[in-house]
């Protein structure tokens with residue numbers, strides 16, 4: 001089987017910040033409540049006329065600037081594409097003059113980026129693509145009711161992109177992936193539907209419990225699969241709530257510094273969040289050769305997806 005590695009990561013966030021004190025003026029909430037219940041201090045909001053695909057394009061351009069590799073396959077993870085057609089992957093390819101490639105969108109809510117990594121890796125191994133660009137562009141703010149204090153505090157807009165390349169000896173090898181979904185929880189996270197189902201709503205407590213349990217079991221699974229029996233690993237989780245990470249750290253007796261988190265600055269950016277956190281940690285040189293990275297997504301569906309990378 002061909003080996004596949006992550007050769008570059010890019011990201012993009014809009015300039016405009018929506019802070020907790022801004023939200024205090026919009027709904028009945030406080031900085032104290034939001035910070036203590038979620039860990040979020042601010043998020044970035046794309047202005048009217050800037051769409052999810054624009055965020056994906058900017059992140060993809062950032063990624064392409066970091067590698068000479070050019071994709072024969074492009075998978076755009078998104079749950080907030082502005083149009084059904086042209087779909088997001090075709091808009092990205094058109095904007096960046098990427099030709100002679102296969103391109104499609106993939107929606108697995110907040111697990112989308114890791115699902116796309118898994119599909120990309122598989123197609124590279126079975127169909128012979130040498131390079132695959134995986135993007136996540138999300139403008140969740142378009143589904144947010146800024147009169148609903150329970151949800152408007154959570155989300156931000158962002159884009160992320162990763163280049164996968166087939167290599168003899170990858171520097172950052174994608175070792176294993178695990179995908180899943182529990183359709184009995186399909187109605188626990190809803191957005192983008194007709195009329196009364198347009199704005200985001202969720203059963204926060206149920207999703208919280210699911211996330212803590214699933215992330216814990218996925219960490220155990222990945223550790224076993226890759227044979228990691230020491231503490232040379234980092235968890236790069238979907239950034240939904242810092243209390244989820246604290247609960248997993250407590251349950252599994254994992255030191256909190258093993259979790260990579262930037263939720264305080266960006267909030268929940270759905271499928272973009274793991275890419276955004278990976279990019280930031282990579283730029284900060286957080287990882288050393290031989291470390292394992294466990295990328296773990298969870299969310300609407302209910303879906304989950306995990307990937308182990310050896311640095």
Ligand code: UT7
Pocket residue numbers: 028029030033034037038110149150151153189202203204205207208211240241268270298299300
């Ligand atoms: O990415 C998709 C996956 N989603 C997730 O992973 C989300 C997982 N769930 C969560 O992160 C948490 O459940 C939330 C952050 C969404 C909510 O936190 P919670 O601790 O579950 O709060 P709650 O919804 O149970 O609300 C507790 C109280 C309620 O008041 P009462 O009924 O106890 O009087 C709410 O009305 O807090 C109130 N509340 C607020 N108060 C101030 C809810 N939102 C706010 C707010 N400011 N923004």
